Amino acid sequence: MQKLLTGALALVLIAALGAYGFWTMQRPEGHYLSDLRIELAINQGTPGERGNLLGVEPLLFPSDYQNLTRLQRKLSAYLQQADEQGLLSGKTVVVLPEHIGTWLWARGEKSQLYQVTHRREAWQWLELSNPLRYGFALLRASGEDRRADAHLRMKAEQMAADYQQVFGGLARQFGITLVAGSIILPAPYVSQGVLHAGDGPLFNSSVVFASDGRVLGQPQAQRYPDSGLRRFVSPAGSAPAQVLETPAGRLAVLVGSDSWYPDNYRQLAEQSVQLIVNPAFVPGKDGWQQPWRGNRHQSAAEALPIRRGEVSEQQAWRHLTRSASAELISISVFMRGQFWEQGVAGQGFINAAGQQLTGPPSEGARLLNLWL
Numbered sequence: 001m002q003k004l005l006t007g008a009l010a011l012v013l014i015a016a017l018g019a020y021g022f023w024t025m026q027r028p029e030g031h032y033l034s035d036l037r038i039e040l041a042i043n044q045g046t047p048g049e050r051g052n053l054l055g056v057e058p059l060l061f062p063s064d065y066q067n068l069t070r071l072q073r074k075l076s077a078y079l080q081q082a083d084e085q086g087l088l089s090g091k092t093v094v095v096l097p098e099h100i101g102t103w104l105w106a107r108g109e110k111s112q113l114y115q116v117t118h119r120r121e122a123w124q125w126l127e128l129s130n131p132l133r134y135g136f137a138l139l140r141a142s143g144e145d146r147r148a149d150a151h152l153r154m155k156a157e158q159m160a161a162d163y164q165q166v167f168g169g170l171a172r173q174f175g176i177t178l179v180a181g182s183i184i185l186p187a188p189y190v191s192q193g194v195l196h197a198g199d200g201p202l203f204n205s206s207v208v209f210a211s212d213g214r215v216l217g218q219p220q221a222q223r224y225p226d227s228g229l230r231r232f233v234s235p236a237g238s239a240p241a242q243v244l245e246t247p248a249g250r251l252a253v254l255v256g257s258d259s260w261y262p263d264n265y266r267q268l269a270e271q272s273v274q275l276i277v278n279p280a281f282v283p284g285k286d287g288w289q290q291p292w293r294g295n296r297h298q299s300a301a302e303a304l305p306i307r308r309g310e311v312s313e314q315q316a317w318r319h320l321t322r323s324a325s326a327e328l329i330s331i332s333v334f335m336r337g338q339f340w341e342q343g344v345a346g347q348g349f350i351n352a353a354g355q356q357l358t359g360p361p362s363e364g365a366r367l368l369n370l371w372l
Contacts (some may be wrong), residue, residue, distance in 0.1 A: 177211060
């Protein structure tokens with residue numbers, strides 16, 4: 001009798017595990033409508049031979065990341081509208097916001113992940129749906145927030161491939177140079193034209209794609225991750241910023257809060273940079289008006305002219321980038337939208353000829369254009 005009960009329990013357990021395994025592989029998708037409107041908030045100068053610098057601030061939500069086709073179609077719709085307004089050419093540099101690639105960790109998950117209201121609930125669905133991948137990634141995770149590290153590490157190779165497919169594809173489709181915001185990956189590198197995730201610590205990096213979809217240079221890692229990232233993202237340290245040759249001029253990328261630090265601009269000026277692009281991200285629906293978070297964990301922040309909490313995020317970003325790049329052309333482009341309970345804020349701006357162009361505030365997607 002005991003053997004019979006033991007056998008029955010074993011069969012039940014096997015059936016339960018089999019059902020759970022089958023459940024983890026199911027990824028049904030629902031129909032999704034999205035707002036594809038975008039406002040031309042800044043359009044400065046007149047068309048010329050040098051081309052233009054175009055910032056795109058998309059309005060994005062978790063459901064936009066359910067599959068690559070959905071994300072690519074939305075971003076393509078924004079660029080198509082820019083093209084119809086005569087803003088795209090072979091000498092156009094398009095800049096997307098920070099972390100536009102990081103959210104690819106949510107690609108291909110169960111519908112419940114996109115429907116919950118809190119990010120922690122989304123994390124739970126991610127872990128339940130990928131138990132083995134998450135478990136192995138957790139063993140290799142590092143930093144103060146090992147859970148966040150594991151979420152990104154478990155999908156790193158997939159994210160790198162998706163990132164190159166989406167953004168390299170957009171660059172090729174529209175014949176533009178595309179600064180693809182940023183993505184958090186473990187020790188990313190480019191080999192034989194392909195972006196790979198390595199085995200080291202996580203870095204917040206930006207990749208630039210040429211008009212034929214090729215990767216230009218190597219990933220540009222963030223040197224000074226801000227307080228919100230430092231628990232799982234490593235600083236790139238003293239690694240110098242790359243200067244890339246583009247049809248619009250010599251270009252460099254400062255990721256996120258790297259745009260606050262004068263030393264970065266001095267190094268780029270010594271390399272005769274002409275264009276500085278800054279993919280940025282400010283968390284919180286009202287974060288743009290909240291007191292500036294600063295970067296109390298970076299010693300370099302001690303040299304900044306303002307202190308944490310003295311001014312708003314908006315005032316800090318505009319003051320620090322303007323004071324540091326008065327003689328250079330730069331653009332800061334921010335993510336917009338809502339990711340579970342966390343809204344994202346920020347209004348992009350352009351620094352050129354000693355002036356700062358901001359455009360009218362908007363709740364929706366924005367285009368920021370400067371003719372060079």
